[in-house]
Amino acid sequence: MTAIIESPSSSSDTVDTYGYSPQYPDTPFTEFDAVNPSMDLESLNLNWRERDLPERIRTKHVHRLHPYLGKFVPQLVEIFLRKFEPSTVCDPFCGSGTTLVEAATLGVNAIGCDISEFNTLMTRVKANQYDLELLEFEVQDALNRVLSSPTLALRERKEALYSGYLTSWFAPSALDSLLAYRSSIDDYKYSDVLKVILSRAARSARRTTHFDLDFPKRPQTESYQCYKHSRICKPTEDAAQFIKRYSNDTLRRIREFAAIRKNVALSIITDDARTVQFPRHDLVITSPPYVGLIDYHEQHKYAYELLGLQWKANKEIGPAARGLSLRARTEYVDNIVESFKNVKASLSRNGRMVVIVNDKLGLYDEIRERVGLRLEGRLERHVNRRTGRRAGNFFESVFIWARED
Template sequence: MKIKQNYDLGKYMTFEYSKSKPTHNWFWYKEGFAPEIVEYAIGNSKPKIILDPFCGVGTTLLTAKQGGIESVGVDASSLAVFISKTKTENYSKEDIESVKSFLATKIKPEEGVRPLRWEFELFDARAAFPKRNYNQILALRNAIEQEEGKGRDLLLLALLSILPQASIIVKDGGVLKITRRKRALPAKEIFKRKVKKILEDLEQNEALEPVPQVFLGDARGLDLPEESVDLVVTSPPYLNNIDYSKIYGLELSLLHMSKAEAEETRMRAVRSFIGKKMDVQEMPPEVGEIGYRIPIIGTYFKDMEQSIAEMYRVLQDGGSTHIIVSNSVIHQTHVLVDEILAEIGERIGFEAEIIIGAERIADVKPQKIKTRESIVVLKK
């Protein structure tokens, strides 16, 4: 396996650069990357179909669409699938008019009828918002429920996207914290602003083809034929990172108005965090001793092994996969995620190269450990 550096890429391995880009910034997904990573992976190649099996909020898919390339995205979270689809659709004049008309006439006062119940699995959703915001959000959700067509999706995306700013919740590492000191912004106002911003972006956008296909699914078992894609660009959950069904649980529950979806998302997700079932028997040999000491490491790499085997199956000969990952420190142990994934890839049949994009210091008292973020490039 070759290892090289390209420190120009590090800044694109986070969502930072997506925050200022039209459409990419409709929904803030801290765990996302920037379109430049996808452009880098495409390089001078001319892929016909790009796959992102952990598509998140659709950065790969939107970038592919903007470049006129067909793409397929899969994610275990129905929230991610909804956001990806809504960001990458084409919208007709009628869709846009329906959104404008909603803004002009249907933003109901918060005292309106509220037949929908907001069930959230972690705590009463009321605790996450000032009372006025909670009522406004529910009234808006209720009014959106009466809408139809693609305009409805745009409105719902706008409402989901404002929840962090309208709440007194802070997403802190892997948990949601109610923080009474936090100033929540007025829900109805920021919703209106968001919808206007989406409309502005849509007015600048011409309808592009092909529209990506996005599926709810599991990267460990893709519902795609063999050798059907020629490039994979993706970033899986990081080891010991977060439980997406919890950290985006409020958004997920407002999308479905049900708490059941969180559990289903969790069942589909890669076992990347403590709390999921662990079984060291299944551990890939590349993990070594740390997998016995810290079983979540073994199960994480088992899931990643299955995902990489799937990438191999669906890739054509000559195709490649770019996996954006970060090395982790877990229980004071530095895990070289990029090297282990590259070795697993080689065993499966790929040629592997690691491109280090950034190095960071992890302060895991009493030690400071130098970790890195890389692209694991696997060529078939």
């Protein structure tokens, strides 16, 4: 992998480096459709800067159907699918479904598993095939209903009052629109798509500041100095505008993906990667949760509350809430080993696992050895642009492991 010639200052690990774009001696590789099984991937420069791989390409079609913190870059998945040409790829920690969407684009069957019910809902909605005419009718009809009568039946209002979360995180008029929309969802065949539109609208309509949408700590009810827009902003009181905006955006993105999606078999499972029985596959591409980094249920709490989804945060591996203590790390390694051994049990004999992770604690050599896989390759990549206001500059490893038995 190509060296970085202008390395960031040491303090940039802890400050917001949003927009930082270092220089490299040569141009990063972007000819994704030229990747073939004989290509030597370790010689490729995958240190994409914003101008090499702009956000609109990384978030093309359904990849931006709903925000999700912790996604990997779809083009990275594409490279490994083209290199190894599997017939079925498995992602045991499928998150927002990046692997499955890329597999469906390239005609590869795919299996995705995640412990979070909201994440598998997102994955299904992104990767599925639709009767586009019916989908368009249903999305428009549900939207028209909420725009024409945004007030609620008394029963729904009462239910909302039982949820302290909903009444504190949404202004009354916003909550009315969200609940009115929710009450119509089950009338439609493509109710899952409507659930994702509802959830995305709810995320935008929360009483939060514009600069802290990922993990807002408490409802923002007053005007505030907004760092994102450099002016005084006010929390929104309206959700209908977001339902409308995301209805149109969702239809456009699904239509765009439908034009390139191949006819493939998908299996999307909400379960624990440590214990679920995976269908047979011949390649794994995954980015596992890392220790002490992200609480995956918590980041979509609004969706769990509104849609009544099952909350299984206690089954998450390496949650941020449990921290980075020695005990947390030891548990993490045991849990990832258990998951990968379980995935390996359904991996074909000549199969490989491609694991993409920022292994800043150096845990993955031990994990690979305990799972019983051979190190076939390792790529390092500088991740130099991020979405959102997070401490930005970091490196990501891509491990290529092969079965040795």
